[in-house]
Each structure stands twice: as C-alpha cells, then as structure tokens.
Amino acid sequence: MKITEDIRYIGVNDHDIDLFEGQYVVENGMAYNSYVLLDEKIAVFDTVDARFGEEWLANLENTIDGRLPDYLIVQHMEPDHSANIAKFMEKFPAAQVVASAKAFTMMQQFFGTDYAERRVVVGEGSTLSLGRHTLTFVTAPMVHWPEVIVTYDSTDKVLFSADGFGKFGALDADEDWTCEARRYYIGIVGKYGAQVQALLKKAAKLDIQIICPLHGPILTENLGFYLDKYNTWSSYSVESEGVLIAYTSVYGHTKAAVELLAKTLEEKGCPKVVVTDLARDDMAEAVEDAFRYGKLVLATTTYNAGIFPFMQTFIDHLTERNYQNRTIGVIENGSWAPMAAKAMKKMLENSKNLTFTETTVTLKSALSDASRAQIAALADELCK
Incomplete structure (x- = not known):
C-alpha cells in the first residue's frame, strides 16, 4: 500500500x-x-x-x-x-x-x-x-x-x-x-x-x-x-449527553427496576439511555460507554455483604482507568441488609469530580411503591 x-x-x-x-x-x-x-x-x-x-x-x-x-x-x-x-x-x-x-x-x-x-x-x-x-x-x-x-x-x-x-x-x-x-x-x-x-x-x-x-x-x-x-x-470530558445504566440482577428484580428507570428517563426526554447487563454484555463496551456518557447509574444486589462480582469488576475497570467528571446514581437491592450502595460508593471514593445523586434507590427484594417513587425522583435528578 x-x-x-x-x-x-x-x-x-x-x-x-x-x-x-x-x-x-x-x-x-x-x-x-x-x-x-x-x-x-x-x-x-x-x-x-x-x-x-x-x-x-x-x-x-x-x-x-x-x-x-x-x-x-x-x-x-x-x-x-x-x-x-x-x-x-x-x-x-x-x-x-x-x-x-x-x-x-x-x-x-x-x-x-x-x-x-x-x-x-x-x-x-x-x-x-x-x-x-x-x-x-x-x-x-x-x-x-x-x-x-x-x-x-x-x-x-x-x-x-x-x-x-x-x-x-x-x-x-x-x-x-x-x-x-x-x-x-x-x-x-x-x-x-x-x-x-x-x-x-x-x-x-x-x-x-x-x-x-x-x-x-x-x-x-x-x-x-x-x-x-x-x-x-x-481529558475525561463528556463526549455525549446521556445515561448509561449498568446492572447485575440475580432473579430479575433489580433488572425490573432498571427497566422502569430507563423507561422513565426516555419518557422525560433523556437524549440517550443505554442499558447494559454486566453479566452478559461485553465488559469493554460497558466501560467504553461509562466514559462516553456524562451520567452513570450503577444497579446491583447486595452479595456476601458486598456487591455482585460483575459489578465489582466493572467498577474496578473504571477506577483503574481514572474514571472522573461524571454524575452517578445508585440502585441497590437486598432482602435483609442492603449494603450495595455503600459498597459501590466506597469503591469510587478516590475518583475525582464524581457527583452522586441525592436519591439512592433501595429495593428490599422487589419493587415496591416506595422504590418506584425513588426511581421517579432519581429520573428527575438525572434529567436536570
């Protein structure tokens, strides 16, 4: 050539x-x-x-x-x-x-x-x-x-x-x-x-x-x-306006919460909503999208008093690449002692210029009226 x-x-x-x-x-x-x-x-x-x-x-x-x-x-x-x-x-x-x-x-x-x-x-x-x-x-x-x-x-x-x-x-x-x-x-x-x-x-x-x-x-x-x-x-700048929702789900209840959030964001006119199942989708593409979009929602279950392994791997990929300058929302699930939100925020505590939403969505086993209201509030924050 x-x-x-x-x-x-x-x-x-x-x-x-x-x-x-x-x-x-x-x-x-x-x-x-x-x-x-x-x-x-x-x-x-x-x-x-x-x-x-x-x-x-x-x-x-x-x-x-x-x-x-x-x-x-x-x-x-x-x-x-x-x-x-x-x-x-x-x-x-x-x-x-x-x-x-x-x-x-x-x-x-x-x-x-x-x-x-x-x-x-x-x-x-x-x-x-x-x-x-x-x-x-x-x-x-x-x-x-x-x-x-x-x-x-x-x-x-x-x-x-x-x-x-x-x-x-x-x-x-x-x-x-x-x-x-x-x-x-x-x-x-x-x-x-x-x-x-x-x-x-x-x-x-x-x-x-x-x-x-x-x-x-x-x-x-x-x-x-x-x-x-x-x-x-x-420069770790936002390339595209939008929200990535990265989740893991064991029995489908966290997935249902994610689907409700995605639907609500789209109804509110969010310019782009991307949903990725960290257990099934390409991890490298999920990491790519986390750096591409300005907002990220992490949704996972409490697992052995921590978080589900695929979510832990995902956050490790972000932090080792100096993830920064983003807005983060969190959805956690736990049937008796929800700990996922605390664990995820702890993993991200040394990342620069991350802004966490005021609303944290907490499921206790499955969606409820309370958690649906939290999802609506989270969508409002993400669409500001």
Missing part, C-alpha cells in the same frame, strides 16, 4: 485472533501495522505479531526490491509490534536498530540482547536523516508503556503515532472508526490521560497531514476530528 511517494505500508491483518491482549473481543480481527520509508537510506517502522513474521518479512522484501534496510525504528516494545526484532536483525546484519533507552532495556529482557554494537539511542528531539527525509523523535512515556516514542517525518508531514490513534479491527473491516477506536483507547490507554494530553500538546506544534498508527487505518483526512476525540477522551 502506497501512503506517500516514499512511504509504504507493510503490515498484516489478523483474522484468527478472538481476544486482543487476552481480554478484548475483536470480531473483526486486528491489524498490526508496519511501514517502510524509502530514501537514500531505508527505515522500517516497527515489526508485527510473532505469528506473522514471515508474511511481514515478505512484504518488506517485496517493497524494498533488492535493497537492504538501514534502520529498524522501534517505537513500542509490546510484543504485537516488537516480536520480530530479532528475526529482522538476524536477516539484515548491517541494519541498526533505533529506539529509546528504555526500549533497549526491554529488548534485553525479551531477546537476551540489547544490540549494543548496532543500536542508536534516541530521545526527545533527536533527529535521523535518511536523505531527503529527516525524522524527529518525540518521547511519549506511558502512552501506554514507558519506552514509547513517536516519529515525525517533516518532509511528508507524517506522524508515526505508535499505539496512538489506533483501533480494533483489521484494515479490511467495514466498521465505524469512532466506536472501536474509543473502546480501544479507553480499554488500553485510558488510565494515562495526562500523558496523552502531554503528547497532544507536542503534536500541536507539528504540521501533521497523515497519521500512521500501529493499529487501524492510516488517517489522511479530517485529522481535526480524530485529534478532538483524543482530546476529549484523554
């Missing part, structure tokens, strides 16, 4: 994978992106997953057409991108590897060598001339590993963005970018909003016309849209 006159795509599609990083459902597979820049000297950007090493090398050799690469630029050491470093270095013994100091430490850990005789260590503002093209390296620590660098080609105005601006799905998947990019960002990078904000400030100083991420499509048009999404996500 030709990206510019001198930059080619040499990555691969993975349609065999079912869970990315062992937890994210990827029905449309994954793309492991790699690029080659052809100049007086040739630079290769990152490798691919171990299972596709031979396919990737074949793509590279077909592209360079008998020439030999001079550099392998390693922007990120996660194995879906770095697994074939050793294979590349063995096949092209004259090539040098370019990476951050922390990346070379990880190479020693992964491969038993840090390529001391063939390495080029780069940091913030380091440059590398290939001839007509000059590359500038920008450090991106904890986006989302500590060794990450991104690379800017000032000639073609291309940002090689590592995992930034990536998404789930193979390149031939016909799907909306925003949904899968949001799920990817929140799930994998979401904890590191401050670090992404710092990188966006650096990127704002560059004239970027093309973004080449390590997953997902090459971005060539309407870049302001993608940058704006990343700014929203990394």
